[in-house]
Amino acid sequence: xxxxxxxxxxxxxxxxxxxxxxxxxxxxxxxxxxxxxxxxxxxxxxxxxxxxxxxxxxxxxxxxxxxxxxxxxxxxxxxxxxxxxxxxxxxxxxxxxxxxxxxxxxxxxxxxxxxxxxxxxxxxxxxxxxxxxxxxxxxxxxxxxxxxxxxxxxxxxxxxxxxxxxxxxxxxxxxxxxxxxxxxxxxxxxxxxxxxxxxxxxxxxxxxxxxxxxxxxxxxxxxxxxxxxxxxxxxxxxxxxxxxxxxxxxxxxxxxxxxxxxxxxxxxxxxxxxxxxxxxxxxxxxxxxxxxxxxxxxxxxxxxxxxxxxxxxxxxxxxxxxxxxxxxxxxxxxxxxxxxxxxxxxxxxxxxxxxxxxxxxxxxxxxxxxxxxxxxxxxxxxxxxxxxxxxxxxxxxxxxxxxxxxxxxxxxxxxxxxxxxxxxxxxxxxxxxxxxxxxxxxxxxxxxxxxxxxxxxxxxxxxxxxxxxxxxxxxxxxxxxxxxxxxxxxxxxxxxxxxxxxxxxxxxxxxxxxxxxxxxxxxxxxxxxxxxxxxxxxxxxxxxxxxxxxxxxxxxxxxxxxxxxxxxxxxxxxxxxxxxxxxxxxxxxxxxxxxxxxxxxxxxxxxxxxxxxxxxxxxxxxxxxxxxxxxxxxxxxxxxxxxxxxxxxxxxxxxxxxxxxxxxxxxxxxxxxxxxxxxxxxxxxxxxxxxxxxxxxxxxxxxxxxxxxxxxxxxxxxxxxxxxxxxxxx
Numbered sequence: 167x168x169x170x171x172x173x174x175x176x177x178x179x180x181x182x183x184x185x186x187x188x189x190x191x192x193x194x195x196x197x198x199x200x201x202x203x204x205x206x207x208x209x210x211x212x213x214x215x216x217x218x219x220x221x222x223x224x225x226x227x228x229x230x231x232x233x234x235x236x237x238x239x240x241x242x243x244x245x246x247x248x249x250x251x252x253x254x255x256x257x258x259x260x261x262x263x264x265x266x267x268x269x270x271x272x273x274x275x276x277x278x279x280x281x282x283x284x285x286x287x288x289x290x291x292x293x294x295x296x297x298x299x300x301x302x303x304x305x306x307x308x309x310x311x312x313x314x315x316x317x318x319x320x321x322x323x324x325x326x327x328x329x330x331x332x333x334x335x336x337x338x339x340x341x342x343x344x345x346x347x348x349x350x351x352x353x354x355x356x357x358x359x360x361x362x363x364x365x366x367x368x369x370x371x372x373x374x375x376x377x378x379x380x381x382x383x384x385x386x387x388x389x390x391x392x393x394x395x396x397x398x399x400x401x402x403x404x405x406x407x408x409x410x411x412x413x414x415x416x417x418x419x420x421x422x423x424x425x426x427x428x429x430x431x432x433x434x435x436x437x438x439x440x441x442x443x444x445x446x447x448x449x450x451x452x453x454x455x456x457x458x459x460x461x462x463x464x465x466x467x468x469x470x471x472x473x474x475x476x477x478x479x480x481x482x483x484x485x486x487x488x489x490x491x492x493x494x495x496x497x498x499x500x501x502x503x504x505x506x507x508x509x510x511x512x513x514x515x516x517x518x519x520x521x522x523x524x525x526x527x528x529x530x531x532x533x534x535x536x537x538x539x540x541x542x543x544x545x546x547x548x549x550x551x552x553x554x555x556x557x558x559x560x561x562x563x564x565x566x567x568x569x570x571x572x573x574x575x576x577x578x579x580x581x582x583x584x585x586x587x588x589x590x591x592x593x594x595x596x597x598x599x600x601x602x603x604x605x606x607x608x609x610x611x612x613x614x615x616x617x618x619x620x621x622x623x624x625x626x627x628x629x630x631x632x633x634x635x636x637x638x639x640x641x642x643x644x645x646x647x648x649x650x651x652x653x654x655x656x657x658x659x660x661x662x663x664x665x666x667x668x669x670x671x672x673x674x675x676x677x678x679x680x681x682x683x684x685x686x687x688x689x690x691x692x693x694x695x696x697x698x699x700x701x702x703x704x705x706x707x708x709x710x711x712x713x714x715x716x717x718x719x720x721x722x723x724x725x726x727x728x729x730x731x732x733x734x735x736x737x738x739x740x741x742x743x744x745x746x747x748x749x750x751x752x753x754x755x756x757x758x759x760x761x762x763x764x765x766x767x768x769x770x771x772x773x774x775x776x777x778x779x780x781x782x783x784x785x786x787x788x789x790x791x792x793x794x795x796x797x798x799x800x801x802x803x804x805x806x807x808x809x810x811x812x813x814x815x816x817x818x819x820x821x822x823x824x825x826x827x828x829x830x831x832x833x834x835x836x837x838x839x840x841x842x843x844x845x846x847x848x849x850x851x852x853x854x855x856x857x858x859x860x861x862x863x864x865x866x867x868x869x870x871x872x873x874x875x876x877x878x879x880x881x882x883x884x885x886x887x888x889x890x891x892x893x894x895x896x
Contacts, residue, residue: 235504236270238519239497241527243267244535246476251542252557259479262493264362265429265486266472269497271366272373272433279377280393280437289374293367294594300575301363304536305332305601307567308356309608311540315548317809319653324356325609331360332601334367337421353547353802356540361421368423369430376400394438401431412487413733414667419486426486429494436501443502465503465515471496484733533568533576626864628880630887635848635862635880642863645807647876652804652865655874657697662713666728669740670748676711677704684710686755686788688745689762691717692795695872700759702882703890709756714748716741720766722775723782746782755788757890760840763871764795764828773829780838791889794831794844796873797824803859803867814860821850824857843888845881 243263250260279289305328312324330339340361380392404427411419419425446457475493483489504516518524527534541564542557552560579593625646627637636642647655662674675684676697687693687700694715704711718728719738728735749755760783766772783790799819810816825846835842849866850857859866868874 233504234520234525235516236274236501236519237528238521238524239266239270239500239528240531241524241529242472242519243270244531245524245527248534248538248561249558251539252561253554254558255554257476258481259476259483261485262472262475262479262490265490265493266497267362268366268369268426268429269433269436269494270501271369272430273437273498273501274433275370275373275430276377276393276397276434276437277440279374279381280390284378286374286378289378290370291594293370293374294597295579296576297363297367298594298597299579300533300571301360301536302332302597302601303571303575304540305357306604308540308544309601309604311544312356313608315544317547317805319649319805319808320353320547321608325605327355327357327360328605328608329602331357331364332598332605334364334598337361337364337368337423341417341421343417353805354543356543356547358543359535359539365421365423365426369427372427373430373434390438394435397431397434397438401428401435404428404431408490409487412484415665416484429486429490432494432498433501436498440502461503462514464499468496468499468503469515469518471499482729530565530568530572533571534565537568537571538564625876625879628883630883633848633851635864637883644863645860646864647874649804649808649865652807652874653802653868655865655868655876657695657875657878658701659697659713662697663691663694663715663717664741666718666735667737668716669737670744671714671716671741674713676701676713678708679710681708681710682753683707683756684712684753685757685759686712686714686749687759687761688714689721689760690715690719691872692763693721693759693761693793695796695875696759696761696793696878696885698875698878699882699885702879703886706886707890712755714745720775721760721762721779722766722772723778724767724771724775726766742779746779749783749786754786757789757791758783758786759791759793759889761793762795764826765798769827769829773834776829776834780834780840784838790838790840792830792835792840792842793885794828794842794846795826796845796871797821797850797857798871799824799857799859799867800870802870804865804869807859807865814858817859818856819859821855821857824850841889843885845884848884 243266245263246257246260247263248260249257250263254260309324309328312321316324327336327339330336336357340355340358376396377393380389380396384392404424408419408425408428411422411425413419443457471492475489475496479485479489500515500519538561541560545560546552626640626642628635628640629637645652659674659676662671664671685700685704687696694713694717697711697713700713701711703709716738718726718735719741720726721742723742725739726735727733728738749758764772767775780790797819799817800823801817801819803817806817807814830840830842831844849861851861864877864880865874866877
């Protein structure tokens with residue numbers, strides 16, 4: 167059986183979907199262009215629903231009939247995602263709500279642009295005043311809450327996220343973060359859900375230019391054919407990219423615009439097909455009755471597809487990829503099966519979606535979506551992870567500011583007098599600039615709280631042996647690295663840690679590259695954290711250092727499951743084989759320095775896997791050395807220190823969870839003549855129940871499980887003395 171990489175250990179962990187896009191950003195009163203010629207009267211209900219069912223002046227009423235089933239569908243989507251984020255048992259696939267919203271958005275926008283082509287500036291102005299003001303309110307409120315409740319380091323991250331969210335490119339920021347193993351272990355941002363809003367706005371820009379451009383160039387049937395071919399082409403290419411990127415680079419597949427356009431295109435295809443369907447059904451007769459029956463079956467099939475995805479998918483499902491076809495096509499079926507003509511009535515599934523509770527959730531969906539995630543993440547960052555019942559209560563509480571935003575911001579701008587495009591764009595520009603100012607202000611405050619981030623700290627001299635970290639007489643006057651630098655205290659040669667999908671390491675040499683003598687650093691990211699120490703050893707002898715590391719990939723010969731990819735990490739097995747073959751074919755190294763996370767598989771699996779690998783390596787005839795794995799804090803140490811005013815005792819972590827039994831330290835190394843250095847007793851001294859986060863003024867960890875580069879440099883003399891000292895290497 168494949169062995170799962172432990173969560174939080176290697177950075178190739180699962181990407182938790184933290185999003186739902188609100189298609190209420192498109193007026194719910196817009197239907198498909200199918201009904202523009204035979205529009206049924208808008209459904210009216212008593213009380214406030216009557217006022218929200220039909221816009222007065224914001225969107226032309228002649229364009230389409232009101233679709234209460236779409237409003238209810240938005241309610242189903244947002245409730246499923248809220249339940250997923252609140253960790254409600256059983257709803258493990260609730261994140262597919264984002265796909266529902268993308269399809270609905272593609273359906274509505276395509277219908278809008280086909281029913282009544284408008285100017286691009288007018289289109290942009292309407293979208294801006296519909297979407298951006300409510301988002302700006304949440305961004306500013308999140309900045310204020312984050313500045314007051316979060317530690318300075320998380321406040322710094324929040325400021326950067328706020329700027330990207332306000333600029334509508336948050337999805338690309340999170341692509342960069344999640345594909346970077348050096349930063350992938352950080353806690354989710356309170357604004358991570360804004361990635362989907364960025365995708366939607368980028369879709370609006372692309373789709374508006376394409377469809378309005380075709381409307382200017384073509385007319386009638388030629389325009390319809392051109393739009394259909396464009397939609398199919400964009401959707402097909404996007405689907406192929408989605409499947410490929412989900413398998414090879416999950417964050418790119420999940421967050422990028424190109425891999426999500428096909429979901430909008432499915433909605434667009436439904437909008438294009440609906441007019442012909444409506445015309446045929448409106449003629450009546452046996453064919454229409456048969457068609458109505460087929461629509462009912464299609465509607466229930468679509469509802470079943472969504473239900474299966476919500477109940478059966480989970481965090482390990484490779485998503486979106488091919489798995490997204492189920493909720494996307496299910497949503498398309500529900501849209502196509504909706505009431506296309508008054509004479510047909512609603513399908514059974516449509517009647518269910520049009521119930522008042524679901525429609526109420528649908529009306530609130532955009533604002534509720536914007537508010538709930540900051541409430542959950544900031545509360546958890548401040549007070550720790552609560553039980554799911556508390557998360558549900560917090561999510562329900564987020565409905566209060568959401569309702570106020572709906573009544574005071576969304577509805578006045580949506581149903582008020584329609585401004586000229588220039589005024590609409592001015593509203594949108596203000597909604598962009600104000601959050602940007604808030605982000606810059608928050609960032610400046612966190613910089614002042616943390617001190618000068620550009621201050622360079624020099625690592626003190628380390629001891630060559632003994633119980634102390636530093637050499638005799640060495641002192642640290644303040645924390646090193648500084649709190650402002652600790653999480654960015656990465657090893658050099660960032661490009662040496664190859665992507666998940668790569669199967670061979672690039673040529674990555676340091677030191678005296680032309681030297682025939684070299685040290686080979688071999689393993690995963692827990693080996694890569696020792697680059698500076700190994701480089702110091704090589705430079706002292708004018709040798710070269712060759713780095714062969716792959717994050718999430720054990721050097722021991724055992725198969726693992728990668729939670730980001732959601733499948734067996736086949737690339738890891740091929741990388742290991744390619745690397746061992748490469749070492750065998752090349753010149754013999756002066757030293758092979760091995761290290762890695764000691765948490766892959768069980769004890770027996772690790773022993774068997776290391777035995778197979780060591781048999782291959784000993785055939786090289788080169789000296790072998792092994793660094794025992796460093797303690798695993800299991801929590802973000804720099805963030806903890808920043809939140810406790812630098813008090814290191816507040817960031818202790820349990821000794822019993824910091825270590826796993828290591829077969830090489832238990833005697834396997836001696837059988838194969840491997841020189842071993844166990845740094846565990848030095849980094850977690852004594853026999854007490856806890857391990858420290860700071861020793862002698864040196865911050866030991868830059869995240870939840872990797873040491874700072876400062877510590878690697880401090881420990882370089884100790885590694886040199888133990889592994890390359892007198893008699894160590896022939």
